[in-house]
Amino acid sequence: xSSFDTSNIKSPWILHYDTGSCNGCDIEVLACLTxxxxxxxxxxxxxxxxxxxxxxxxxGAANKRSAxxxxxxxxxxxxxxxxxxxxxxxxxxxxxxxxxxxxxxxxKVIPVDVYVPGCAARPEAIIDGIVLALQKIPEKRKLLxxxxxxxx
Amino acid sequence: MSxxxxxxxxxxxxxxxxxxxxxxxxxxxxxxxxxxxLGYVHRGIEKAAEKNDFTQNVFLVERICGIxxxxxxxxxxxxxxxxxxxxxxxxxxxxxxxxxxxxxxxxHMLWLGLxxxxxGFESLFMKFWEIRERxxxxxxxxxxxxxxxxxxxxxxxxxxxxxxxxxxxxxxIDKCEKELNGIIPVVxxxxxxxxxxxxxxxxxxxxxxxxxxxxPVLRASGIAQDxxxxxxxxxxxxxxxxxVEESGDCYARAVVRAKETYQSIGLLRKAINQLxxxxxxxxxxxxxxxxxxxxxxxxxxxxxxxxxxxxGTKNLERxxxxxxxxxxxxxxxxxxxxxxxxxxPVIVLSIDPCISCTER
Amino acid sequence: MTQTDTQPQEKQFPVLEGAxxxxxxxxxxxxxxxxxxxxxxxxxxxxxxxxKYEIYYHFDKDLTMLHLRLLVNKEEEVPSLxxxxxxxxLIENEMKELFGVKFSGLFVNYGGRLFxxxxxDITPMLKCVDC
Numbered sequence: 198x199s200s201f202d203t204s205n206i207k208s209p210w211i212l213h214y215d216t217g218s219c220n221g222c223d224i225e226v227l228a229c230l231t232x233x234x235x236x237x238x239x240x241x242x243x244x245x246x247x248x249x250x251x252x253x254x255x256x257g258a259a260n261k262r263s264a265x266x267x268x269x270x271x272x273x274x275x276x277x278x279x280x281x282x283x284x285x286x287x288x289x290x291x292x293x294x295x296x297x298x299x300x301x302x303x304x305k306v307i308p309v310d311v312y313v314p315g316c317a318a319r320p321e322a323i324i325d326g327i328v329l330a331l332q333k334i335p336e337k338r339k340l341l342x343x344x345x346x347x348x349x
Numbered sequence: 350m351s352x353x354x355x356x357x358x359x360x361x362x363x364x365x366x367x368x369x370x371x372x373x374x375x376x377x378x379x380x381x382x383x384x385x386x387l388g389y390v391h392r393g394i395e396k397a398a399e400k401n402d403f404t405q406n407v408f409l410v411e412r413i414c415g416i417x418x419x420x421x422x423x424x425x426x427x428x429x430x431x432x433x434x435x436x437x438x439x440x441x442x443x444x445x446x447x448x449x450x451x452x453x454x455x456x457h458m459l460w461l462g463l464x465x466x467x468x469g470f471e472s473l474f475m476k477f478w479e480i481r482e483r484x485x486x487x488x489x490x491x492x493x494x495x496x497x498x499x500x501x502x503x504x505x506x507x508x509x510x511x512x513x514x515x516x517x518x519x520x521x522i523d524k525c526e527k528e529l530n531g532i533i534p535v536v537x538x539x540x541x542x543x544x545x546x547x548x549x550x551x552x553x554x555x556x557x558x559x560x561x562x563x564x565p566v567l568r569a570s571g572i573a574q575d576x577x578x579x580x581x582x583x584x585x586x587x588x589x590x591x592x593v594e595e596s597g598d599c600y601a602r603a604v605v606r607a608k609e610t611y612q613s614i615g616l617l618r619k620a621i622n623q624l625x626x627x628x629x630x631x632x633x634x635x636x637x638x639x640x641x642x643x644x645x646x647x648x649x650x651x652x653x654x655x656x657x658x659x660x661g662t663k664n665l666e667r668x669x670x671x672x673x674x675x676x677x678x679x680x681x682x683x684x685x686x687x688x689x690x691x692x693x694p695v696i697v698l699s700i701d702p703c704i705s706c707t708e709r
Numbered sequence: 710m711t712q713t714d715t716q717p718q719e720k721q722f723p724v725l726e727g728a729x730x731x732x733x734x735x736x737x738x739x740x741x742x743x744x745x746x747x748x749x750x751x752x753x754x755x756x757x758x759x760x761k762y763e764i765y766y767h768f769d770k771d772l773t774m775l776h777l778r779l780l781v782n783k784e785e786e787v788p789s790l791x792x793x794x795x796x797x798x799l800i801e802n803e804m805k806e807l808f809g810v811k812f813s814g815l816f817v818n819y820g821g822r823l824f825x826x827x828x829x830d831i832t833p834m835l836k837c838v839d840c
Contacts (some may be wrong), residue, residue, distance in 0.1 A: 215367050216369045220705045221415020221496045224365045224459060228485075231462075231478035245363030257705075263368060265362050273803035292412050296393040296402055297833045298825065317415055317496045329580045356756050384817075391824035396834055559748050561796025572750075641725045643774065645768065654767065656754045658723060666722075671767075673754035674739075679796045708824055 205251050205277075208240030212250035212274070216267055217293075218257025221317030222284035228256055228321045236324060241263045249274040252330055254263065254323075255309075258286040258299045260349050264306045271307045277337040279330040281311045283323055301338060310337070353381065356690070360389045364467050364694040367704040371697065375690060383685045385678055391708040398668035403637055403659070406628040406668065408499060412592060412673070413670060414706040415496050416456050417648045419448050422501035424646045425668070427581065428657035429503050431642035433635070438628040440506035442583040445519070446620045448488075448500055449582075449646075450613045454525075457610045460701050461536060467694045469544040473535060476629045480528050483521050490514060505630035516622050522614050533607050546600035550684035550696035553597055560680040564651020565609065566700050569594045571599035576647035587619050598656035599699040606701075634655060636663050648673055650701045672706035710756045712819070722758055723764060728776040736779060742767055748775065752795040757836045762810055765789050766790075777835035799823075799840040 215223050229236050230243055244250055247270045259267060273279065282303045285291035290301040303309055310333055313326035354375045360368035367387035374382035393412055398406045403656035410425045413417040423445050429436065462477030471669050485495045490500040491510050499509050510518075536542055552562065557570040567574050573651055575591035577584045592608045637659030643656045651673025658666040677700040716750040731739050740750075751774070758780070764787070766777040781787055789812045791798040798816045802823045806811055809832040825833070 213366070214361055215390065215705075217392055218367075218705060219411075219415040219418070219497075220367065220413045220703060221418065224416060224496065227366060227481070228478065232475050233482040239749075243363075245361075252717065257390070258392065260389070260391060260450065261829050262391070263360070266368065270361060286412075292409055293392050293394070293397065296397045298391050298393040316412075317494075319495065322482060341564075346704070355801050386821075388824040388826065393833060434806075558747070559744075559793075561750055561794060637720065639723045641723050641777070643725065645774075652751070654751055656725075656765065656767075667754070667756050669754040671756070675799065676752070676796055679799055683795075 202207055208242070209251040209327070209331060210242050210244045210249055210329070211252050212270065213254045213256070214245050214253055214267060214270055216255055216257045216263040216287070217260045217299065218264060221267065222287070225317050225320050226256060226283060226323060234320045234324065236327075239323035247276065249276055249280075252279045252281060252327060253259055254281050254283055254327070255287050255303045256283045257289045258293050258301065259303050259306045260298045260300060266305050267303070271324060276341055277334055279311070280307060280309045280335070281313060281326050281330050281336060282309045282319045283313045283326065284313050285316045288314050291316060316337055338347055351560045352376075358693060364698065366450075367702070369594060369702060371693070371702050373685070373693060375689065378689050379637065379690075380685045380688050380693065383682050385681060387678075387704070387708055388703050389559045389708075392604060392673060393518075394709045395489045395668055395670060397469075399665055402663050403665050404503060406665070407502060410668075410670070411497055411499060411709055412499075413554075413672070414703055415636070416459065416703065417452055417650065417653075417706075419452050419496045419649050420646055420653065422499070423449060423582070424505050424644050424653050424655045425657065426501055427644040427646065428655045430640045431502075431644060432637045432657065432659050433633055434629050435504050437635050438631060439583070439625045440509075440627045441629045443620050443624045444499065444510060444629060446583045446587070447510065447617060448492075448498065448506075450617050450620070451484055451488060451518075453480070453649045454610055454613045454617075455481050455488075455605045457613070458484070459650070460698075461603065461610075464695070464698055465536075465542075466516070468542075470541065473532065476532050480525055483525055487514075487518055487521055490517070490626055502630060504568040504633050507627050507630070514594055515624065519618065519621060520639070522617055526611070526614050531612060533610070534606075535661075536576060536603055536607050538679075542603075543600060545695055546603060546699075547598060549599045549692050550688065550699055551596070552596045552684060552701075556683065557569070561676045562651075562680045562684060564648070565602055565605045566651065566677055566680065568592060569605045570597035571595045574652075576645045576652045579645070581644075581646055583620060587616055589616070597709075599695055602669060602699045615676070636661060649704045650674055650703055650706070651677065670709070671707055672705045674700065678702070678707060710800060721757075722763070723770040724778065725776050726760045728765065728778040731777050731779050733779070733785060733787060735788070736777075737793070739777065740766070740790055740793055743775070744793050746770065749786075750790070750797060753800050753804065755798070755808045756812060757808060757834070762808065764804070764810070781810075784811070788812070789814045789816065806831075808832055810834065
């Protein structure tokens with residue numbers, strides 16, 4: 198394992214994007230970073246640049262305009278990128294399922310690795326979801342390597 | 350020769366928790382023009398509210414905004430109660446005020462923290478959010494959820510607050526007040542805060558009405574306008590006086606919100622001390638008739654207006670939501686020009702933008 | 710789910726209590742007068758009434774609300790209020806996009822793409838028979 202591989206599990210950087218959420222999950226994601234839950238002490242940082250990020254945290258159901266932005270952000274992130282869908286809207290559309298501008302869950306737009314249900318998802322649940330995503334990183338890295346070998 | 354540069358700020362930007370895009374036209378470092386682009390959070394809740402049962406809508410409108418969700422539900426329920434002529438038990442009115450003020454308290458602390466974050470004052474941001482958690486703990490204790498509490502129902506509220514919990518609220522807000530006394534002076538008088546906010550993004554009193562601004566932004570421009578002055582719910586018994594500042598800049602907006610946190614604490618104490626006993630929910634029968642009603646309440650961000658029209662069935666004919674940020678966004682086109690690019694995040698945050706409210 | 714309003718012309722619609730009726734011709738003059746009196750434009754509500762649009766303009770002064778009620782045919786152009794109240798441009802753009810109301814003299818024109826994406830359906834808020 199290279200030092201890059203360990204550091205991206207030990208200190209993952211997070212990119213948060215709201216695709217059409219009510220704000221409830223957004224503030225809970227932010228609450229994870231503030232003193233009571235304080236995930237920063239574990240080296241988990243919130244960054245603004247997708248090129249620095251390891252984990253994409255998405256809140257809210259995807260709509261037509263934000264789907265394009267979301268796809269852009271996802272493509273700009275370096276591999277192995279993990280996607281965590283936070284809140285029931287990001288999982289399946291939830292209470293907004295019958296709104297005309299809602300496409301549904303985020304998985305309609307990009308592949309999702311971890312689903313965190315809840316309305317709004319609690320900070321404990323969000324942290325749990327991110328830890329689960331971290332556990333899945335080695336598996337995903339292996340998958341990517343085998344895919345690379347095949348194309349080579 | 351300087352030429353114009355257009356910088357798109359957003360939709361993904363570290364300062365905004367939500368996607369808002371501003372196309373800023375710059376001449377050197379100065380902003381000359383701004384065009385807001387919306388639509389990244391538009392869902393179509395107004396239409397969905399026509400498809401749903403009117404009782405289900407209480408839960409739908411709460412999801413318009415997660416920060417002031419309870420107040421959205423109160424406004425919707427007030428409109429339905431107006432159409433169906435439902436009288437509320439007095440205790441329910443007071444409980445609505447208590448939860449509403451708790452929401453305002455945590456929303457204002459959240460905003461004061463985000464403002465500090467927007468000019469890079471990280472420790473102040475963390476401090477405000479630490480105190481805010483105590484309010485969320487009360488919300489969780491009294492209703493079972495942290496942000497979207499679903500405690501409001503047509504005809505009253507769905508849960509009662511026990512005497513034990515009321516006492517606890519009083520002790521927690523006392524504690525919050527003590528802690529706020531330690532950090533609110535930083536917002537009010539610290540040089541670093543003042544350098545970034547005084548004289549930035551000014552809206553004069555004369556222009557304020559034509560720009561349609563509402564809430565703390567309007568009150569910071571010297572106009573005493575607050576929907577709580579209409580005395581809806583139990584506010585008529587609480588002797589409410591709005592907080593007004595004169596200078597109309599970002600600093601005044603911060604001061605208005607800082608003073609309003611203390612005001613909310615005062616209102617909470619009064620409401621808890623006067624809380625009458627009795628029922629919390631009026632039973633009703635049937636569907637909203639063929640009538641329309643307009644209701645308005647004060648959100649942390651300003652005045653919230655609902656237009657609800659029934660048609661005799663369980664579905665509603667129309668639900669129109671006018672949220673405070675929707676009225677405050679046009680003002681950005683007057684606040685930003687002439688300012689430095691580095692001031693843009695502070696100015697945009699000073700209206701407390703809630704994009705999920707704006708676009709519904 | 711079936712909508713009940715398949716025959717809108719037979720249906721009686723409620724009128725907001727205390728609303729003042731206006732027409733396209735005297736809308737601008739009336740609003741100018743309200744502006745001089747110091748009224749604040751709160752918002753406007755658009756309703757789909759089959760052949761017509763019903764638009765309510767809500768004003769406020771000293772905590773009393775005033776509602777203007779305007780009935781227009783769907784093809785008719787409504788004069789924009791954005792030159793009197795700047796804040797009206799967002800409200801009118803929203804109505805234009807979600808209902809298809811035509812406005813003349815709109816201060817900032819989003820071209821019917823304020824909220825919706827470039828490939829979305831237009832005027833989603835209109836009542837439709839089969840949805």
